[in-house]
Amino acid sequence: GAGVSQSPSNKVTEKGKDVELRCDPISGHTALYWYRQSLGQGLEFLIYFQGNSAPDKSGLPSDRFSAERTGGSVSTLTIQRTQQEDSAVYLCASSPPGQETQYFGPGTRLLVL
Amino acid sequence: AQSVTQLDSQVPVFEEAPVELRCNYSSSVSVYLFWYVQYPNQGLQLLLKYLSGSTLVKGINGFEAEFNKSQTSFHLRKPSVHISDTAEYFCAVSLNTGNQFYFGTGTSLTVIP
Numbered sequence: 001g002a003g004v005s006q007s008p009s010n011k012v013t014e015k016g017k018d019v020e021l022r023c024d025p026i027s028g029h030t031a032l033y034w035y036r037q038s039l040g041q042g043l044e045f046l047i048y049f050q051g052n053s054a055p056d057k058s059g060l061p062s063d064r065f066s067a068e069r070t071g072g073s074v075s076t077l078t079i080q081r082t083q084q085e086d087s088a089v090y091l092c093a094s095s096p097p098g099q100e101t102q103y104f105g106p107g108t109r110l111l112v113l
Numbered sequence: 114a115q116s117v118t119q120l121d122s123q124v125p126v127f128e129e130a131p132v133e134l135r136c137n138y139s140s141s142v143s144v145y146l147f148w149y150v151q152y153p154n155q156g157l158q159l160l161l162k163y164l165s166g167s168t169l170v171k172g173i174n175g176f177e178a179e180f181n182k183s184q185t186s187f188h189l190r191k192p193s194v195h196i197s198d199t200a201e202y203f204c205a206v207s208l209n210t211g212n213q214f215y216f217g218t219g220t221s222l223t224v225i226p
Contacts, residue, residue: 033214042218048213100164106155
């Protein structure tokens with residue numbers, strides 16, 4: 001079946017611009033995660049959605065970062081007033097109900113000039 | 114607080130030689146343990162996981178890992194590596210009471226012909 005998809009695959013933007021990154025989880029998966037992977041770093045947790053519950057936003061690095069999940073499916077991660085240090089690969093993952101395994105998308109590579 | 118340590122950032126190994134990638138974690142509560150692999154220009158995929166039961170876990174592509182509670186370790190091993198095993202390997206833990214995951218910084222495995 002279809003896996004987690006993310007778009008765009010690559011995004012180049014200028015410092016100060018806003019960007020939106022999209023994640024389509026696997027159908028039926030109730031949990032959705034966003035991570036940031038910087039060069040030479042591990043995965044940094046950003047935000048977690050589980051069903052209709054309030055999201056866990058504890059990993060968002062600043063108020064320039066926000067995310068929403070519409071209808072319990074598609075999620076959008078928005079970065080406002082991008083900075084060069086925001087350059088990274090942004091990964092989305094989803095999990096089915098009652099399971100711990102995450103299924104990752106291919107990521108969006110963001111470059112802020 | 115939970116954390117995951119992968120002490121070896123890079124591991125070069127000759128083809129058909131054995132390999133061990135080390136992972137240690139710290140947690141005051143029970144955890145689930147995972148190894149993920151990221152092949153060049155691809156997303157992360159699950160290699161294996163430990164949830165409960167036997168401490169020796171077998172995964173895909175001939176990899177296995179052993180959970181050692183007293184040493185808080187979950188080292189990944191393979192008796193004979195192939196060129197195709199060249200990839201980045203990430204250890205991760207999650208609390209069995211929730212869904213937040215903590216990832217190590219990764220180990221880059223390079224198999225030398």
